[in-house]
Amino acid sequence: MRDYRNSRFTFHVSPKVSTVNPEADNNLQEWEAQLADYALGVMESGAAAEFERQLNECRTHVMLAQQYSQVIAMLGYSAPSAEPPMDHKARFMSRLAATSQGAGATDVTSAIPVSVASPAAVPSEPIVGSTQPTPAPITDLGEYRERKRARLSLPALAAIAAALVLLVGGTAFLTSLINKPAQPQLVAFRVQGHGPQPSASAFCVLDTKTNEAFLLTTDLQPLSPQQVYELWWLPAKGSPVAAGTFNVDNTGKARHTAKAPETVAQFTGVAVTVEKAPGGRTPAGDVVLVGNYAVP
Amino acid sequence: MDLLPSTDNQLVVRLANGDAKALEQLYDRYVRQCFGLALRMLGDAALAEEVVQEVFLKLWNQPEKYSAQKGKFASWLLSLVHNRCIDELRRRSRTEVALDDPATGSLLDTKPDPDMDPGDKVWLAEQQRAVREALAGIAPEQRRVLELAYYGGLSQSEIAAKLKQPLGTVKTRMRSGLQSLRKLLGSSDLMRET
Numbered sequence: 001m002r003d004y005r006n007s008r009f010t011f012h013v014s015p016k017v018s019t020v021n022p023e024a025d026n027n028l029q030e031w032e033a034q035l036a037d038y039a040l041g042v043m044e045s046g047a048a049a050e051f052e053r054q055l056n057e058c059r060t061h062v063m064l065a066q067q068y069s070q071v072i073a074m075l076g077y078s079a080p081s082a083e084p085p086m087d088h089k090a091r092f093m094s095r096l097a098a099t100s101q102g103a104g105a106t107d108v109t110s111a112i113p114v115s116v117a118s119p120a121a122v123p124s125e126p127i128v129g130s131t132q133p134t135p136a137p138i139t140d141l142g143e144y145r146e147r148k149r150a151r152l153s154l155p156a157l158a159a160i161a162a163a164l165v166l167l168v169g170g171t172a173f174l175t176s177l178i179n180k181p182a183q184p185q186l187v188a189f190r191v192q193g194h195g196p197q198p199s200a201s202a203f204c205v206l207d208t209k210t211n212e213a214f215l216l217t218t219d220l221q222p223l224s225p226q227q228v229y230e231l232w233w234l235p236a237k238g239s240p241v242a243a244g245t246f247n248v249d250n251t252g253k254a255r256h257t258a259k260a261p262e263t264v265a266q267f268t269g270v271a272v273t274v275e276k277a278p279g280g281r282t283p284a285g286d287v288v289l290v291g292n293y294a295v296p
Numbered sequence: 297m298d299l300l301p302s303t304d305n306q307l308v309v310r311l312a313n314g315d316a317k318a319l320e321q322l323y324d325r326y327v328r329q330c331f332g333l334a335l336r337m338l339g340d341a342a343l344a345e346e347v348v349q350e351v352f353l354k355l356w357n358q359p360e361k362y363s364a365q366k367g368k369f370a371s372w373l374l375s376l377v378h379n380r381c382i383d384e385l386r387r388r389s390r391t392e393v394a395l396d397d398p399a400t401g402s403l404l405d406t407k408p409d410p411d412m413d414p415g416d417k418v419w420l421a422e423q424q425r426a427v428r429e430a431l432a433g434i435a436p437e438q439r440r441v442l443e444l445a446y447y448g449g450l451s452q453s454e455i456a457a458k459l460k461q462p463l464g465t466v467k468t469r470m471r472s473g474l475q476s477l478r479k480l481l482g483s484s485d486l487m488r489e490t
Contacts, residue, residue, distance in 0.1 A: 084345055096356060
């Protein structure tokens with residue numbers, strides 16, 4: 001049975017709206033008690049499904065339920081924030097990378113090595129486990145706090161690690177740090193429909209060696225002869241830079257190549273607008289595609 | 297034309313595009329609160345770490361589960377952590393929940409982590425202050441019932457049995473507590489969508 005808890009924030013009121021006045025409802029207090037269990041996620045699934053079915057028949061009850069749910073959601077801030085172990089992020093990113101690499105590639109990406117993987121397919125089970133040793137379970141928060149206070153700062157740990165490396169003659173390790181893996185040549189990312197063409201999409205591949213972008217669009221609407229699509233490089237700050245114009249075929253597909261003025265790494269995204277032919281040096285028309293990227 | 301995102305909602309959009317950096321930013325922004333909540337509920341750091349990882353992985357794999365209609369992203373994310381912790385608590389015994397235990401803290405214990413990014417620390421401190429003030433504004437017996445329900449995953453029937461109080465009393469306190477919190481928090485921008 002589906003987990004009702006993650007859907008309870010979005011309610012859909014049926015066309016048949018109840019005319020019952022909740023203030024006059026003698027069972028309102030009992031209903032609110034049930035609502036509390038439902039909103040806290042502790043109601044049994046079978047009872048919750050029935051409760052939700054009845055809930056969606058009254059707009060006033062839906063509004064109350066939404067408010068209760070939002071209040072309960074905010075109780076998450078009542079817990080004291082706590083620093084996870086220092087290696088938690090590294091373990092998570094490794095697990096994320098393993099999950100992404102295990103996902104199947106789409107038709108567009110299959111022939112292109114990508115540096116930013118798309119979660120095209122979701123593994124049925126999360127990848128569990130880590131090669132790093134797990135610290136012993138902590139039985140109470142007091143022990144956790146003591147352990148946290150006893151931790152060395154990151155710079156101190158780095159200094160100690162460096163000294164140990166030098167002591168045992170770890171020149172090979174230092175050399176490997178200097179000769180870091182080369183920046184991946186190809187960076188691929190999706191470009192999403194925007195504004196008047198939300199269902200359009202595109203795939204963009206950047207070649208970091210030649211500083212070129214290859215754009216492949218789908219579902220863009222064909223334009224009149226007086227208009228063109230124009231690609232733009234988006235910098236972190238400043239105005240977009242023109243990257244050439246193109247038209248689509250009658251199926252909305254187009255291929256366009258553009259060379260960055262200097263390097264692709266100086267920009268952080270691309271966008272496509274509709275412009276008056278033959279295009280211009282500054283964007284004036286609607287944005288129909290936009291996507292962001294980061295060159296590692 | 298500035299199309300570069302910076303808010304939670306815009307980071308989620310980038311994440312849905314396969315941008316791992318956006319996920320990393322959201323992780324850096326919320327991992328401490330998520331871990332703190334999981335640790336408070338489970339009392340087990342290893343389990344809390346696992347729950348937090350699973351929640352962020354779920355966010356990566358299913359970003360479409362969040363929409364602005366569901367309220368603030370941060371609240372929604374903490375709800376995922378809360379639900380996952382309830383699953384864990386149900387899997388094992390739920391008798392370890394302590395009221396105002398000095399080791400595990402109470403709903404009023406909300407000190408920000410000193411090692412956080414300064415901007416995030418200020419923002420989180422503001423959220424925690426607002427929630428702390430609201431909780432301090434409701435009756436202690438109402439707060440106690442909310443603690444057992446929220447942190448312990450107990451239904452009102454189970455709370456009544458645990459506290460050896462009439463079910464009707466528990467229901468009244470729960471309802472009154474939530475109504476009061478709704479009024480106290482409803483005027484703040486914490487409940488508004490971003």
